Amino acid sequence: MPPPSNENAVQLRITGMTCGACVQRVEKALKSIDGVRDASVNLMAESGTVQLSDGAQDFKTRLLESVRSAGYDAEVLPAGRQLIAEWTDDGKLRESLRRHRQALIQALGLALPILGLEYLLPIFWPGNDPAAQLPGRLMQLILLIMLMVSPAGGPIIVGGLRALWHRTGNMDLLITVGVLSATVGGLVGSFMAEPKLIHFHAAAMILAIVCIGRYLETTVRGKATGAISALAKRAPKQADVKRDGEWQTVHVDKIQRDDEVQLVEGATVPVDGAVVDGSVEVDEQILTGESMPVFRDIGSDVQAGTTVVSGRAVIRAAGDGSQGTLNRMLALIQAAQQGRTRMQRLADQVAGVFVAVIVAISIVTFFSWGVFGDAGGWAMGTRAAIAVLVVACPCALGLATPTVTLATSGVAAQRGILPRDAAALEALGRIKTIVWDKTGTLTAGTPQVNAIHVINDAINEEVGLRLAAGAERFSAHPIGKAIVRAAQQRELEVPTPASFDSTIGRGLTAEIDGHRVVIGSPQWLRDNSVTLASHEYEDVSTGMSSIHLAIDGKHAAIIALSDALRPSAAAALERLKQIKINACMLTGDATATAHAVANELGIDSSKVEAEATPQRKIEYIDALVKQSTGVAMVGDGINDAAALTRADVGIAFATGADVAVEAADISLIGSTPHLVADAVVIARATTRLIRQNLGWAFGYNIVAIPLAATGNMPPALAAAAMMFSSIAVVLNAMRLPRLVGRRLRQME
Secondary structure (H helix, E strand, C coil), X not given: CCCCCCCCEEEEEEECCCCHHHHHHHHHHHHCCCCEEEEEEECCCCEEEEEECCCCCCCHHHHHHHHHHCCCEXXXXXXXXXXXXXXXXXHHHHHHHHHHHHHHHXXXXXXXXXXXXXXXXHHHXXXXXXXXXXXXXXXXXHHHHHHHCCCCCHHHHHHHHHHHHCCCCCHHHHHHHHHHHHHHHXXXXXXXXXXXXXXXXXXXXXXHHHHHHHHHHHHHHHHHCHHHHHHHCCCCCEEEEEECCEEEEEEHHHCCCCCEEEECCCXXXXXXXXXXXXXXXXXXXXXXXXXXXXXXXXXXXXXXXXEEEEEEEEEEECCCCCCCHHHHHHHHHHHHHHCCCHHHHHHHHHHHHHHHHHHHHHHHHHHHHHHHCCCCHHHHHHHHHHHHHHHCCHHHHHHHHHHHHHHHHHHHHHCCEEECCHHHHHHHCCCCEEEECHHHHHECCCCEEEEEEECCCCCCHHHHHHHHHHHCCCCCCHHHHHHHHHHHHCCCCXXXXXXXXXXXXXXXXXXXXXXXXXXXXXXXXXXXXXXXXXXXXXXXXXXXXXXXXXXXXXXXXXXXXECCECCCHHHHHHHHHHCCCEEEEECCCCHHHHHHHHHHHCCCHHXXXXXXXXXXXXXXXXXXXXXXXXXXXXXXXXXHHHHHHHCCEEEEECCCCHHXXXXXCEEECCCCCHHHHHHHHHHHHHHHHHHHHHHHHHHHHHHHHHHHXXXXXXXXXXXXXXXXXXXXHHHHHCCHHHHHHHHHHHHC
């Protein structure tokens, strides 16, 4: 499972963003640098990914300068093993919560006295006595403290003025203009003795409600990243490594390829590797979803992040401490959070011009009331203009998709589902048909030789198996490995071929002990000028795969192999059927075998394409995409890679060929078909929540802005409505785990 990023990708942490307009601003600044191929920024995760052109070097300083010149702050995130440290660092979240909590407490402590002076003192201190001006003076003093000294207002005002300085619109700018308008209007109203212009209480309430909303957003963000943080915390910091003949406890970062690492009961596996001594039972649920421990002995692979339930073993590291499965999962999750759906791109485009439009509406509102209103029109215009500035909420537009994407990352990671980006999940949510490869997906992918049917009397079973194993000696195909394994089990010598040539999905030819050996499908033998025996399919049991062997141009034997269905295959197809997704099978295996497996799984025989070459798989997928809305393909072999890229969504098991995983849009950890159904459910829930959030964000602004402009929503109520809109989309996104869990339970 290769990581999605490469040496030309730079990860950034970006702070100071408040809405989708900020995202647009930062991305524009990053993309303006020569050598930057692409840039993607995530508001909720406060991060960004920059793809540099080949050969670009020493760009980090320029990237940071560009972000800062746009009015925000940034730092380069660590790569490799240190990525885990970034995910497990709770200090930054705690510090953010502390700052927002402090701002909230001071906001309430300063806003409540202003509200008391506004609404309560006139009851106990009536009349127009000059001493009655004292409450107004106190409100002015407290509000100025709130704006200039307190963290309840100072950072917001500074952020708004900074946005104005950089000529960019964001949430802070709207709040700043609204608050300062209310403050200045109140000062003018006090000087002119015009009560209708005094809105000190509204300015205080606006700041208090903003502080409440941002504290809640930070809290929810921490919950959203909790699942991913828990995954990252599974990575141990130290391990016992054999150095100079002695066991030493070293930091995991110091582990190198081929180091011997000791595993003991209760330990977390620190690095991917193969067992070279001893045996253990390993809990792989965090990576595969399998609840039962798995036995691993000499020659078996273990993956970083899994837990040793019992036993003791020594493994040989497959890579250094930064190359484990857990690290690659976190890298994929991080990359997925940077992705964009079509809906989010639309929202960001709107957010990019939203602030300018709202400021224009506010100005028009002010002059409309002043010119066409009654005697108090200018005062009402001021009140309505402030309300328009405050009630508008680009923040909800900016958070609508990232909050859902962040929640999805955690839910999917817990189940071993790793989308390459958010757009992959959006596409998966629209699919109507899934095309399955057979070997390694619906079946276990570890076939066994059941029988050898000799056709040419010049050889016997052992000779045929020996030559076939020699031809397959260097093959990575599961069938080739099964033939070699069968020869070794019979204690036959597996010869080394003098020459070897293979064609993916068809077969291979080899020169062994002076014999020309051709092994593969019936068509492959025909292509190599071999005449098949008339009983070429005789005795090949239904449900078994068959591979044909020719020696020196004569059809010599048929090797029958069986490959057991994966335990969850039938249940996975049934679950997909419940949500009205059609199933097709596309395989290079023999027709009889493919139809037997399809029949057992309930796949319609008319939707089975057997003996398909890699080129035929591409043609089949292309034709299906043209006539069907939403096509996904599931595969794990080298011969599936091209077809995976042609489907609307390519899905690969992460235990399959690296080239297939690289070509796929979604990787599944654990090779269990039920994960495909889980992925579809998560994708549909994700798409549904994104649509709900965007519908709410657009609908809210369409309704609220006219209400504010017509004077039917005072500034204080506008502030409450604005923050409720932002919090609503965040809380709606947090419903994702419950929605997915309920739907999956219904499908069981």
